[in-house]
Amino acid sequence: MRIVALGASGNAGREIAVLLGPGLVASDELVLAGRDPAKLARSAEAVASPASVTTGRVDVTDLDAVRELVTGADLVVVTVSRPDLVKDLARIVLDADADWFDTMLSTPGKLAALQALAGEIADAGRCFVTDGGFHPGLPAVLVRWAAGRLDELIEADVFAAMRMDWRADTLADSTVAEMFDEFADFDLVAWVDGESRRLRGRECPSVDFGPPIGRKACVPMRLAEMDALPGLYPGLRRCGFYIGGFSPAMDYLVLPVLMGMAKVQALRPPAIRLARWSFRRLATYPPPYRLVVRLDATGTRDGRPATASVSVQGEDGYLLTAAPAVTCLRGMLDGSIRRPGVHLQASLVDPDPFLRELAAFGLDVRQDTSG
Secondary structure, eight states: OEEEEETTTSHHHHHHHHHHGGGSOTTOEEEEEESOHHHHHHHHHHOOOSSEEEEEEOOTTOHHHHHHHHTTOSEEEEOSOOGGGHHHHHHHHHHTTOEEEEOOOOOHHHHHHHHTTHHHHHHTTOEEEESOSSTTTSHHHHHHHHHTTOSEEEEEEEEEEEEOOTTSOOOOHHHHHHHHHHHHHOOOEEEETTEEEEOOGGGSOEEEOOTTTOEEEEEEOOOHHHHTHHHHOTTOSEEEEEEEOSOHHIIIIIHHHHHHHTTOGGGHHHHHHHHHHHHHHHSOOOSOOEEEEEEEEEEEETTEEEEEEEEEEESOHHHHHHHHHHHHHHHHHHTSSOOSEEEEHHHHSOHHHHHHHHHHTTOEEEEEEEO
C-alpha cells in the first residue's frame, strides 16, 4: 500500500502521519510531501512505523509535480488548505487510480468540485472521503451516535469551543486564506422548528462548556454533514452545529472587518497580517487549554422523553483534528468502511467504534443517556 500525504510539513499533516504510521505494515510506503524539506524531515523523524517512510518536496500548485508524485499511490491524504485546487488535484488522484481523503473546511466550492467527479469516481471503484477531521467530520457522528440510543430524535445540537494559545500556533497563510473563504460564505443558518433558516442574533445560544472555557456565545456554522441529517431523521425539529467565539474583541471588532476584507481578493495579504496579529493579541489565553465538541440531544425512548449527550475533548487542537481523520483512514485502508463514490467522513464511519478509537488516541470521550 502506497500512501501519499500532501501537506505533511504542516501541523495537522504531521500529526496525521504520526498517528497513522504505527498501524501500517512493513510492505507499506508512506510518502510525506510538502514544500519545506526541513519540516518534512522533522515530520519523518516523528513517525514511528514499520512501513517505509520517505519524503517528497512538492508544491501543490505545480500540478505536474503532484501528478508524478502520486503515480502508483493507493491513497492520497490531502491536508493542504487549498480548496481552489481541489478540482485539479481530485482529477489527478482519480487518474492515478487512487483513493482520496481531505481535511479541508466544508466549503461549497470544494464539495461542488468533488461532486462533479462523483460519477467517474464511483465507476472507477475509488473511494473519495471529504470533510475529514473534527469540524467538519465529527459533529454529525455525534448526532448519529445519539440516534442509535433514542427511538426518535427531536433536537440534536452540537456545540464547539476552544481555549488556545494562538501565539504558540503556526498558521500557514493558506490556512488563514481558507478561513477567509469560510468567512465569505458564512451564514447563520441552522435547522430550527423543522426548517432551515437564518437565525437572528438573539436566537444564538450561550453555552456553558465548563472549566476552563466557561460560558461562550455560539453562532451556527453550516456543515454539509449536518444539512443531511433532517433527511435521515424526519422527527428532527432542531439540529445545528454552533461554535463559540474567540474573544469579545476578536468576535465583535476584528472578525466583521476580516469578513468584509475576505470578499476582496486584493485585500487578502493585509487581511492575513491582521488575522495573525489579532489571533495572537486578542484571542490568546493562558493555560490550561481545552477544545470541546459536545452534543445535547432530546427525543423519545420506549414512548417516553429521553436525552443523550456525548462530548469529545482534548488539549491539543491538532490531535482533535488528526485522531478522527486517522480513525476514518484506518477504516478505508482495512476496507471496513471503504465504499466507491464521494462520501463525507461523518456519514461514512460507524459512530460507536469511531468514538472508541478517539478515546484510544487519548481524547476525553464522555457519554450519557437518560430516560
